[in-house]
Amino acid sequence: MMGEWFSQAVNWVYLVVGVLTLVSAYRVVTSQNLVHAALFLVATLGGVAVNFILLSAEFVALVIVLVYIGAVIVLFLFGIMITRASTGPEVALDNDKKVPAALISLIVFAVLAYTSVATFGTAELVDIGTATDTATLAEAFVGRFVVPFEVVGFILLAALVGGIAIARRDLTPLEEEARRSV
């Protein structure tokens, strides 16, 4: 069983990419440099995208690259740069509860891994070779899932308006006066 698994080239791709993904995910949660943490998230999501291609989900992989690596990371980098306190000493980025936190995350991993192995065992992904074409996804979006699709669009609009409303600074009375006189 194991020898057969190792004889497939695609599994070696999975191993290399999976190790890279996990190492960079580990660096995301341990790096003491904010910008490095965000850039390691790029590597992690790149690995996730490769895994999606291995699972013949090309469109989702492209969306991950476009939306996450293209847009969300830029947002994060802006957030990091704006919220960096200009004065005072650099405070530690982690709290002192590392051991209990590691214990909890190990328990979570053990439960998830055990249930995965116990439920699916060595079930092969049989018809993995054929890609899901974009037409299928498009028909699902405007067919059966048209209402959730519209709702998600509305949520994005609401998030856009809400983000502006929350983050914009209220003008002081003096500035209000200055604006009115222009």
Add this chain to the structure above:
Amino acid sequence: MIATQFLILAAALFSLGVYGLLVRRNAVLVLLSVELMLAAVNINLVVFEAMWRTSEAIGQVFSLFVIAVAAAEVGIGLSIILMIFRNRQSANVDELDLMRW
């Protein structure tokens, strides 16, 4: 390829996200950890789609929904962090204890 290999990768990503969520003090890094957990969930959805191959690719459709909602969440979350930083000159979640019992 077997399904379990991807499920275990997703489980490891998720538990790393849980660790970061519990340990990090900077609010932006907490959001980064949430992104790790969402990526793990997306892997699971795509694996199950690859396993059962529904005619409408439901697993992939739902992973795209998750991506869209996550993008909205990051936008709102970062603007809230920005406002907190503007009021308190700090993005440290340990200092946000106003509503703590």
